Amino acid sequence: MKPYRLLHPHLVANRYLLLTGFICLLLVDGLQLWIPRVVKHVVDGLSDRTATHGDLLTYGLIVAGLAIVIGFFRYGWRHCLIGTSRKIERGLRDRLYTHLLTLDASFYDRNRTGDLMSRATSDIMNVRMATGMGIVAITDALLLGGAAVGFMLWISGPLTLLALIPMPFIVFTTRMMGKRMHTNYTAVQEGLGDMTEMVREGFSGIRVVKVFGMGSLMDRRLAAHSADYLSRRMALARTTGLMMPLMVLFTNMALAIVVGAGGWMVIHGRISTGDFVAFLSYLGMLTWPMMALGWITNLIQRGKASLERLALVMESEASVREPDGAQKHGPVQGSLSLRDICFSFESGLVPVLADISLEIPAGTRVGITGPPGSGKSTLLQLLARLYDPDSGTILLDGTPVRDYSFDEFRKAVHFLPQEPWIFSGTLRANISGLMPVDEHVLEAACDAAQLRETLASLPMGLDTLVGERGVTLSGGQKQRVALARTLLLPAQVLLLDDPVSQVDTVTAGRMIRMLDSLEGRTRILASHRFAAVSHSDMIVVMEEGRIRAAGSHEELMKEDDYYARTWRIQAMEAELSEDGE
Numbered sequence: 177m178k179p180y181r182l183l184h185p186h187l188v189a190n191r192y193l194l195l196t197g198f199i200c201l202l203l204v205d206g207l208q209l210w211i212p213r214v215v216k217h218v219v220d221g222l223s224d225r226t227a228t229h230g231d232l233l234t235y236g237l238i239v240a241g242l243a244i245v246i247g248f249f250r251y252g253w254r255h256c257l258i259g260t261s262r263k264i265e266r267g268l269r270d271r272l273y274t275h276l277l278t279l280d281a282s283f284y285d286r287n288r289t290g291d292l293m294s295r296a297t298s299d300i301m302n303v304r305m306a307t308g309m310g311i312v313a314i315t316d317a318l319l320l321g322g323a324a325v326g327f328m329l330w331i332s333g334p335l336t337l338l339a340l341i342p343m344p345f346i347v348f349t350t351r352m353m354g355k356r357m358h359t360n361y362t363a364v365q366e367g368l369g370d371m372t373e374m375v376r377e378g379f380s381g382i383r384v385v386k387v388f389g390m391g392s393l394m395d396r397r398l399a400a401h402s403a404d405y406l407s408r409r410m411a412l413a414r415t416t417g418l419m420m421p422l423m424v425l426f427t428n429m430a431l432a433i434v435v436g437a438g439g440w441m442v443i444h445g446r447i448s449t450g451d452f453v454a455f456l457s458y459l460g461m462l463t464w465p466m467m468a469l470g471w472i473t474n475l476i477q478r479g480k481a482s483l484e485r486l487a488l489v490m491e492s493e494a495s496v497r498e499p500d501g502a503q504k505h506g507p508v509q510g511s512l513s514l515r516d517i518c519f520s521f522e523s524g525l526v527p528v529l530a531d532i533s534l535e536i537p538a539g540t541r542v543g544i545t546g547p548p549g550s551g552k553s554t555l556l557q558l559l560a561r562l563y564d565p566d567s568g569t570i571l572l573d574g575t576p577v578r579d580y581s582f583d584e585f586r587k588a589v590h591f592l593p594q595e596p597w598i599f600s601g602t603l604r605a606n607i608s609g610l611m612p613v614d615e616h617v618l619e620a621a622c623d624a625a626q627l628r629e630t631l632a633s634l635p636m637g638l639d640t641l642v643g644e645r646g647v648t649l650s651g652g653q654k655q656r657v658a659l660a661r662t663l664l665l666p667a668q669v670l671l672l673d674d675p676v677s678q679v680d681t682v683t684a685g686r687m688i689r690m691l692d693s694l695e696g697r698t699r700i701l702a703s704h705r706f707a708a709v710s711h712s713d714m715i716v717v718m719e720e721g722r723i724r725a726a727g728s729h730e731e732l733m734k735e736d737d738y739y740a741r742t743w744r745i746q747a748m749e750a751e752l753s754e755d756g757e
């Protein structure tokens with residue numbers, strides 16, 4: 177996608193506002209050009225002593241009237257053009273956010289949050305500056321500059337040619353510096369992204385930083401990032417810092433030429449004193465557009481670099497996609513078939529899952545177990561369509577999951593991740609989300625998730641505020657809040673990634689019994705705690721991304737030595753910890 181294509185819909189949507197602003201800007205520029213003409217008549221009248229008091233009053237009133245009208249239209253263009261740039265900023269941010277929500281887990285594996293945040297903030301702001309003041313500066317440079325040159329030519333062609341001698345230098349400098357600025361701006365934005373990510377990581381991992389006494393290490397890392405950001409900024413400042421003085425130097429050279437040559441022409445009667453004064457005014461008017469050229473280059477290059485960074489995100493496509501015109505499949509029963517599934521997080525790497533084939537009848541309980549890193553969570557994430565397999569097919573009720581619309585699929589299949597996400601807000605909002613939920617239903621879900629005692633110990637119960645990411649809750653409480661949220665959903669298939677990993681064995685036992693009682697729903701529970709899966713209709717033992725064995729607890733105790741050995745070790749550990757208590 178060409179970066180400018182990103183702006184197109186916003187420019188079209190705001191075309192009337194843009195047009196009005198543009199007309200106001202043209203009027204301001206046009207009226208401004210008229211003032212030197214009035215001044216010329218005053219000066220000529222005064223020079224040849226023909227001006228009367230009445231003439232002076234009239235000219236004064238004309239200038240005052242022009243100033244009022246110019247002020248009115250100036251307000252108009254600021255309102256319309258700057259307002260449009262704000263709308264573009266908002267529109268781009270909305271589109272970026274909406275697009276980010278469509279991207280799948282693999283995109284977030286590859287991109288850092290800090291970098292995405294800097295794109296959603298400072299890059300979008302740069303685009304706003306380029307589209308708002310950029311349009312004004314370009315119009316002024318072209319229109320005011322062009323018209324001023326026209327009037328200067330009308331007064332004296334040769335003097336205008338002399339005054340324009342420094343112009344090629346301006347164009348040359350602008351072009352040369354523009355490229356450097358673009359590179360500098362891209363580097364600055366990347367540096368800002370790195371620094372934002374580092375700070376975000378430091379704050380979100382503040383507990384680990386404290387426990388491991390990593391404060392000074394984090395300080396050094398931040399200092400290094402800050403120094404890097406500063407050096408990128410300084411490189412940019414050197415370029416922009418050189419630009420403005422050069423522009424002012426060239427415009428002052430033009431002024432010096434006009435004062436010398438124009439003064440000579442007045443003395444020799446080639447132009448009138450009024451013309452000379454008007455010429456100086458037009459040259460003054462040219463100064464801003466000439467300087468604006470430098471400024472615009474700055475703004476536009478910055479906006480362009482940012483637009484390219486935004487376009488890169490907007491071009492990213494989700495690898496997990498919805499089919500075009502997906503059909504409704506009717507009520508989901510919840511049977512799942514996995515056929516020869518292979519998957520790796522990045523192409524070319526060793527597969528994390530290989531040759532996985534499974535038949536899961538609707539309404540059954542399936543336990544997935546195996547050592548850490550054996551692929552349990554990955555398998556659940558594939559079933560939840562957070563990723564799609566590289567090869568093989570997953571069928572839900574006999575239909576490939578890729579054929580379901582996201583809406584239908586997400587209603588039918590719900591995934592409870594191992595690390596539950598808690599939003600800052602009340603427990604009630606965290607559990608019920610945005611759904612209006614009957615109080616009894618909510619309480620029943622909390623009871624089923626073994627939250628009753630926790631809620632009773634909190635002064636505000638369900639209305640207790642929990643901090644960002646649930647920092648005021650224990651790990652086990654967070655898991656149970658997330659489980660209560662899951663139980664409120666009518667999903668026919670529940671994918672539960674170790675929901676009891678952080679709770680004590682007694683509570684875990686109650687939670688598992690509650691999950692066992694959810695008859696009719698397909699429940700797939702991954703856990704390395706064998707007691708959590710032993711009552712399942714089928715237990716799948718994973719090893720290095722493959723299915724090592726599958727069957728009932730009794731079958732596996734007989735047929736799989738790893739399962740039987742680990743079961744005995746875990747049973748012994750449980751007994752010892754109960755004795756200890």
Ligand SMILES: Nc1ncnc2c1ncn2[C@@H]1O[C@H](COP(=O)(O)OP(=O)(O)OP(=O)(O)O)[C@@H](O)[C@H]1O
Binds near residue numbers: 549555
């Ligand atoms: N987002 C990711 N990107 C790259 N590799 C990943 C990613 N997530 C997991 N892995 C790798 O995939 C393999 C399987 O991980 P997975 O989390 O599925 O194992 P698990 O059996 O659920 O482990 P645990 O019991 O510790 O939760 C591991 O080697 C892990 O390092």
